[in-house]
Structure formats: C-alpha cells, structure tokens
Amino acid sequence: MVVDDAFARPATVASATQGRPVQIVRFARNRGPAAARNAGLARVRTPYVAFVDSDVDPGWLATLRRHLDDRAVALVAPRICGPEAGVGDGWLDRYERARWSAAFALALLAQRRWSAPVAVATAALAIRGAARQLKRSDHPLRAAATLVLEGAVATLWQTAAALTRHYWPAAAAVALVSRRARRALVAAAVGEAVAAWWRIRPDLDPVRYLVAHRLDDAAYGLWLWAGALRARSVAALTPAWRGFGRR
Helix, strand or coil, X not given: CEEECCCCCHHHHHHHHCCCCCCEEECCCCCCHHHHHHHHHCCCCCCCCCCCCCCCCHHHHHHHHHHCCCCCCCCCCCCCCCCXXXXXXXXXXXXXXXXXXXXXXXXXXXXXXXXXXXXXXXXXXXXXXXXXXXXXXXXXXXXXXXXXXXHHHHHHHHHHHHHHHHCHHHHHHHHCCCHHHXXXXXXXXXXXXXXXXXXXXXXXXXXXXXHHHHHHHHHHHHHHHHHHHHHCCCHHHCCCCCXXXXX
C-alpha cells in the first residue's frame, strides 16, 4: 500500500511501484504523514501493518515483528538514528550528527546576552540538517522546522526534569552560590510541574499538584544520591552520552 501525499512528481511514484503488486492511494492536496498513514491503514486487511517511510532501514522489520508474539503488545516502534557519516562531510555535518539539543539547552541555561542568539542559531543548524535528510518531502524545510521545534520542547522538558528530579541535590548546591542557577532551578521546578499538570489534567488543583510533584521528585533524587553514596559509585548518576564520540 503506497499513499501518495500529493507528491510534486507523481511520475516518480508510478515508476517506483511499476510492476509490483501495489495499491496506490493519491491525495489531491498534501495532508501530512498522519493522514497518509491513517488512509493506508484503513485499506489494509493483513494481520500486521508496518508504516515505512523513505528513510527507513527495512532490516528492523523482522526484529520488531517478534515483539508482537506477545499478545499484550499491540504496537512496536523502531530505534530512531541520526544520519550516518559520509565521505567529505564538513564540520557542520558532524555537528548535526552530534547532540545539538545539548548545545541548545546549555545556551539557555547560561542566561547570558548571547544565550538566545546561540540557541536560535543552534536550532537553525539542526533545521538545515534535517531539511537535507527530508529532501524527498514536498515541504522539507517546514517538516524539519516542526521536528526541531518538537525536539527543542523535549529538550527543555528533559533538562527541567534533570534539574528537579535526578540531579536536584547538585542543582540546589549550585543555586546557593549562583543567582542564575537559582533562576534556572525555580523556572524548571515551576514550569515542568505546570506543564505536567496541563498534560495530565489530574483531579487536583495546580498548586497542590505542583507541591506533590516536587516532593515526589525530591524523594526520588534524594534516594538516588543516597544509594550512589552507599554504593560508593557514581555509575547511577552518570548520563549516557551518545553522539559525541568519533564515528
């Protein structure tokens, strides 16, 4: 099943599927990946369905299908990887494969005059790289900007969670001597809790939810650090840095 989401070159789709037992669904206008997948899903009758985009490595299909042998599992997602290194890649290409989100978060945490421009420039570089990877899309720049925006929001969420849950003892110690650290910690503590309340919408007012949420995270972080001290090991506190090593 191939869904043509109003591709600008329909002849390319026709030539790619010629001679194959493929049913093609064509949209008169671009409706986005969600609508395309839903349209394809509505027409299939097979016991298993795989959503495959142009940048998918088909080698994952057999591995993921085995997960569905468990009757409690209804949906499985593959690992999302960055682009592989290529011959002639420049420093911008190497940067885009690294964790641009870390630079984005660190620039904002610095709270300097250059923080916002650096964060915007970092996101712009990420959009540039993503747009090149999405060049087969009808709107690669728009799709890349959407993906980077979602990544930036996730980065802010994860940074706030790290400051207020896993590493709050260290963040609180730095906040005692740094006004910028205090601002960052307060913003993270309030912003993350309010965002969580808005997303979950529990049967609890925002103030009491914020207090309970912060106490929950404080207890988690406290016992995490206590366990590391008892074990005399920082392994549980060490982040898994990926993307910065040589390739």
